[in-house]
Amino acid sequence: MITGERVLWTSNEGTKFFKKTGETGVSLSRFGRASIESVRKFHSTIPGYKPTPLRNLDGMAKTLNLGAIYVKDESFRFGLNAFKSLGCSYAVAKLLASRMGLESEDISYETISGAEAGKALGSVTFAAVTDGNHGRGVAWIARMLGHKAEIFMPKGSSESRISAIRAEGASVTVRGMNYDESVEMTAREAGERGWTVIQDTAWEGYTDIPFWTMQGYCTMALEASEEIIRLTGGDLPTHVFVQAGVGSMAASVQGFFRACFPQNPPKIVVVEASKADCFYKSAVGGQGAPRVVSGDLDTIMAGLACGSPNFAAWEILRDYASLFASCPDYVTAHGMRALGCPERGDHRVISGESGAVTMGLLSLIMRDSRLSAMRITLGLNDKSRVLLFSTEGDTDPEKYRSITWDGEFPTYDLSVYSKP
Numbered sequence: 001m002i003t004g005e006r007v008l009w010t011s012n013e014g015t016k017f018f019k020k021t022g023e024t025g026v027s028l029s030r031f032g033r034a035s036i037e038s039v040r041k042f043h044s045t046i047p048g049y050k051p052t053p054l055r056n057l058d059g060m061a062k063t064l065n066l067g068a069i070y071v072k073d074e075s076f077r078f079g080l081n082a083f084k085s086l087g088c089s090y091a092v093a094k095l096l097a098s099r100m101g102l103e104s105e106d107i108s109y110e111t112i113s114g115a116e117a118g119k120a121l122g123s124v125t126f127a128a129v130t131d132g133n134h135g136r137g138v139a140w141i142a143r144m145l146g147h148k149a150e151i152f153m154p155k156g157s158s159e160s161r162i163s164a165i166r167a168e169g170a171s172v173t174v175r176g177m178n179y180d181e182s183v184e185m186t187a188r189e190a191g192e193r194g195w196t197v198i199q200d201t202a203w204e205g206y207t208d209i210p211f212w213t214m215q216g217y218c219t220m221a222l223e224a225s226e227e228i229i230r231l232t233g234g235d236l237p238t239h240v241f242v243q244a245g246v247g248s249m250a251a252s253v254q255g256f257f258r259a260c261f262p263q264n265p266p267k268i269v270v271v272e273a274s275k276a277d278c279f280y281k282s283a284v285g286g287q288g289a290p291r292v293v294s295g296d297l298d299t300i301m302a303g304l305a306c307g308s309p310n311f312a313a314w315e316i317l318r319d320y321a322s323l324f325a326s327c328p329d330y331v332t333a334h335g336m337r338a339l340g341c342p343e344r345g346d347h348r349v350i351s352g353e354s355g356a357v358t359m360g361l362l363s364l365i366m367r368d369s370r371l372s373a374m375r376i377t378l379g380l381n382d383k384s385r386v387l388l389f390s391t392e393g394d395t396d397p398e399k400y401r402s403i404t405w406d407g408e409f410p411t412y413d414l415s416v417y418s419k420p
């Protein structure tokens with residue numbers, strides 16, 4: 001049973017949020033420091049590994065009356081313009097290592113890619129459904145390891161995202177259905193064709209790969225926490241805003257901070273597209289069970305256009321997250337422009353539609369009096385240190401320009417509302 005309070009913002013189709021008050025607690029043992037250190041150790045063996053930059057947006061923090069805003073820029077991850085490769089590369093490594101009978105400590109890029117691995121594994125075909133970034137990651141790791149990838153995309157997928165996956169040598173098929181329906185169909189087909197499904201969400205009987213994927217994402221949270229501790233001389237962020245599609249990434253960030261810093265974990269705010277706000281609806285539902293959003297899920301936040309929560313992610317976020325927010329498309333468009341056109345002295349962050357919604361929401365919370373309930377609930381003030389993950393760059397460059405240059409999806413007129 002989830003207790004809390006639903007708050008509706010009165011503008012037409014505006015941002016909604018649900019504040020949670022009760023807490024129980026599923027086990028977070030898989031997110032403990034030792035496990036996550038070994039995940040990073042694996043990632044560091046992949047050619048091209050480098051921690052992504054953490055941008056300290058001092059000017060923006062002052063403008064918004066916050067203590068600090070840190071943005072982890074995942075557009076630099078392995079040259080793939082998004083964070084997703086962290087999850088699928090670790091899941092693939094764990095899977096191949098288990099097929100080779102290797103112990104966890106022995107997993108490295110070398111052990112799963114060498115001649116011995118080739119002999120032991122033969123040629124593997126990985127299958128995945130994606131809005132773009134996960135599939136590009138699967139295609140990339142398959143190519144790097146000398147295997148094949150069959151990638152499926154929901155209807156309406158962008159041409160540039162399709163081409164980026166094909167450029168990794170994968171076969172891409174766009175299905176005439178939404179993300180969740182594509183996942184179901186691909187899982188069925190893979191069984192018939194002998195493909196190995198690498199999906200970033202869990203369902204009954206399919207839990208190992210999504211869990212490894214979630215552990216894989218923790219490398220970015222570990223890097224960010226270390227850098228923030230270094231910058232502040234020992235402090236953690238007080239708040240972390242994380243965007244959710246199936247919720248695996250948000251749950252891994254939540255799991256990491258709660259398991260590794262149990263004394264002073266930051267408050268986690270789960271941020272979704274209002275057209276696919278299954279976590280928000282699950283929280284409002286109040287019974288502790290996940291809720292599904294169906295239909296076309298038509299949002300510009302393609303990576304967040306998932307209507308069915310990963311149930312393992314839901315359990316973690318249900319029990320530990322502080323607040324669930326559901327945002328219209330203009331919120332992320334606002335965030336893309338804010339990050340792309342920074343305050344003097346701040347570093348520019350090129351952030352795509354699924355990367356910038358947390359920045360957009362944070363900015364609106366601090367500047368629009370109609371969202372002051374959210375600001376007060378979260379205790380956001382000039383002492384707060386907020387961490388955001390810009391999870392993708394301009395993965396659809398045409399759309400990026402149309403929003404940032406030409407003003408598609410304008411922010412409503414803030415000037416008519418008084419400052420909080």
Ligand SMILES: Cc1ncc(COP(=O)(O)O)c(C=O)c1O
Nearest residue numbers: 133245246247248249303391392
């Ligand atoms: C850029 C980006 N950000 C965030 C997410 C959300 O991750 P998850 O589906 O694990 O919630 C995705 C998912 O594809 C994504 O591509």
